[in-house]
Amino acid sequence: MVGVFASLKWRLVRTRLATGNRAATVAGLLVLFVLAIGVAGLLVWSRSAEGVPLPLVATVFTLQLVAWVLTPLVAFGVDETVDPSRFALLPLRLPTLQRGLLATALIGYLPVANAVLLLGAVLAIAQPWWVLPIAVVCGVVQLLTCVVLSRAAATSMSSLMSSRRGRDLGMLVGFLIFALYMGLTLLLNTGNENAIGTGTQRLADVLTWGPPGNLAVLPALIGEGDWGRAALALVIGVAPLPLAWWWWRRALRKSLTTIGSTTASSAPAGSSTDSAVGGSTAGTMRVVAGRDRLLLWRDPMRRMPWLLLILLTFLYPFIVARGPEGVFWVAFGAILVGTQAGNQYGMDGSGLWLHLMTITDRARARGEVLGHVIVAIIPGVVVIAASLVLQGIVRDAWHLLLPAAGVSLAAMLGGCAASSSLSARIPYAVPQSRKSVFASSVAGQKGVSARATFAVLGLSILLAVPSGVAAFLAVQVADWWGWVSVLLALVVGGVSLVWAVRATADRFLVRGPEILAVVAAGDRA
Structure with a gap:
């Protein structure tokens, strides 16, 4: 059944490529993958700089996870496979449905671009080289955590996002993200470079203690033989994955067995003095x-x-x-x-x-x-x-x-x-x-x-x-x-x-x- 889900998603991806403007789609995909390869190359290049790759990869892992979690809120409805209500009438057990939806989430242009970026991150954090298999496992766990947590958030918000209140919330979050980006860009353009560099380094050091950051430093800790810190990093880094899987399962069960109210089709309040289109x-x-x-x-x-x-x-x-x-x-x-x-x-x-x-x-x-x-x-x-x-x-x-x-x-x-x-x-x-x-x-x-x-x-x-x-x-x-x-x-x-x-x-x-x-x-x- 998981193979059926994967084949359906692959067919959907191929159909979109075939029915749309191929030139524009191919150009967009090329830009996407060039950016992914460029970031991956930057991460690999940072390996030669002492003290840089681990905080840098920890920051990239954190931003990646945040982006996957917030995307369903600010762009809900872009991917119709997210909405679990489409599968409510199918005779599928919940674990089977969950595995099938996970397979569909891993098929597409964005997951592949993320995998390319993670490949560069894996090569950057594999210090020394003999911990490369451990770094690969950390990269896989990071990708699965991003996908599962994103699906859990999307499923939990599926009923909310069908209402005007939910769309207003999504708009507010998207606007705040854009405002934060503009503010940081303005700060970097006009601020003191030394102060900004010091603040960025401190922020990166703090992020290494988060779940994505612990995945980034785990291979290096094992390579140094710091087993106590490595065990703590393993627990903190891996724990979000089973928790997100459990959250997703609960959200799926609730979404498939309850009917949410919506105000999406309600007419706007207010009155107008015009009852018909004027003739002039x-x-x-x-x-x-x-x-x-x-x-x-x-x-x-x-x-x-x-x-x-x-x-x-x-x-x-x-x-x-x-x-x-x-x-x-x-x-x-x-x-x-x-x-x-x-x-x-x-x-x-x-x-x-x-x-x-x-x-x-x-x-x-x-x-x-x-x-x-x-x-x-x-x-x-x-x-x-x-x-x-x-x-x-x-x-x-x-x-x-x-x-x-x-x-x-x-x-x-x-x-x-x-x-x-x-x-x-x-x-x-x-x-x-x-x-x-x-x-x-x-x-x-x-x-x-x-x-x-x-x-x-x-x-x-x-x-x-x-x-x-x-x-x-x-x-x-x-x-x-x-x-x-x-x-x-x-x-x-x-x-x-x-x-x-x-x-x-x-x-x-x-x-x-x-x-x-x-x-x-x-x-x-």
């Missing part, structure tokens, strides 16, 4: 904008990009530049604001048929596109303005705010225009289960979503070039070029946006059924 462009725009504004806060999948966008807009300029010119990096956040107007038809899934029934003329179709764009522009302007003011205060770069505002405005309007236009030209389905706030497209359409994203970024930069040239002249020639930069942003961005709204509306009226057929795939994910 302005009326439709008002209705669509009001709906998007409500869902922006209630839907974690819509809310998460905005939280990350705000964090990046405020912190990223401090990471990439230290001088006054860093104020221009706010334009990067402006481009991200523009992407929030993208894939306007994919977010509704099969519910798009309601739009096809009510949006039957150009006025309403243009009002719908404008409604989506307005909800991106209004909060985007506030975020960009606040970030520019913060940059001006911290960097004392008030003389650069006007040209920076022109570039940022051009990037935002250009991004909104590009996103709107590509919504009808390159639509793709979004998982309607809403179990993962990071699953932006369904399996088989990852290449399409990536192509749309890169197209938006490229067009945003292209449309911001005129304002960028004027901003450069404002810095190098005369300050009044800053006003030219803002004027060019309004003209080029405004004209592009008007054209995009008209083109998108017309294309939707012509290709509406085809777009519906594409985005309806999100209902099955």
Whole structure:
């Protein structure tokens, strides 16, 4: 039976590779394995540095375990084999089901990439070389602990993640992880290198006493003949595996024998003064904008990009530049604001048929596109303005705010225009289960979503070039070029946006059924 589970997972992996964009998938896999091989090579190379490999591998083991445990919370629903409810009606004993699910967890691209990384770690901690078999066993135990603990966490949270409260929790954890990463990056970019190096070394030494850290130092302890410390390391390092297996079994039994409540399909509270789509462009725009504004806060999948966008807009300029010119990096956040107007038809899934029934003329179709764009522009302007003011205060770069505002405005309007236009030209389905706030497209359409994203970024930069040239002249020639930069942003961005709204509306009226057929795939994910 375990072989059946393994063959099903292998077939699933092969099907995803065959049905999706092969070029994009292969490129992504190559990047993944190059990174894994690079980290593994770094670990092997650290073997020659005295006192470095053991704390380094202990840190890598700890980060690996934390990543496996937190992934089900922040990305639940990406792998459908995680949900145990899919096996509730099968005549399988619990131990058989558990072993089968473990086999499926070890098959895939990420487990193989983790195995490559662990191979480098094993070679790094095998000191002296005669303890290499022990290091291999430690690597296997580390991989099994990561997988089993991840499955236990995913199974325990399967009912929670089907509710809006669970998705909000996942969004919060994901946002905090990203915020922590940005904070550490900013600290490393601006802090004292000696103090950072000392703190990192102390943290690594502390991590060697955790379960993953004890697995990392166990071969060296045995090689040195420190049997007392080695016995303690063995207990601490191996104990999480049986405990995680027991937790997983209890979570599986509970998940397969109980029915959890969910609020996933409950309608959002609140009322609206509009009872029907208006017959004019302005009326439709008002209705669509009001709906998007409500869902922006209630839907974690819509809310998460905005939280990350705000964090990046405020912190990223401090990471990439230290001088006054860093104020221009706010334009990067402006481009991200523009992407929030993208894939306007994919977010509704099969519910798009309601739009096809009510949006039957150009006025309403243009009002719908404008409604989506307005909800991106209004909060985007506030975020960009606040970030520019913060940059001006911290960097004392008030003389650069006007040209920076022109570039940022051009990037935002250009991004909104590009996103709107590509919504009808390159639509793709979004998982309607809403179990993962990071699953932006369904399996088989990852290449399409990536192509749309890169197209938006490229067009945003292209449309911001005129304002960028004027901003450069404002810095190098005369300050009044800053006003030219803002004027060019309004003209080029405004004209592009008007054209995009008209083109998108017309294309939707012509290709509406085809777009519906594409985005309806999100209902099955």
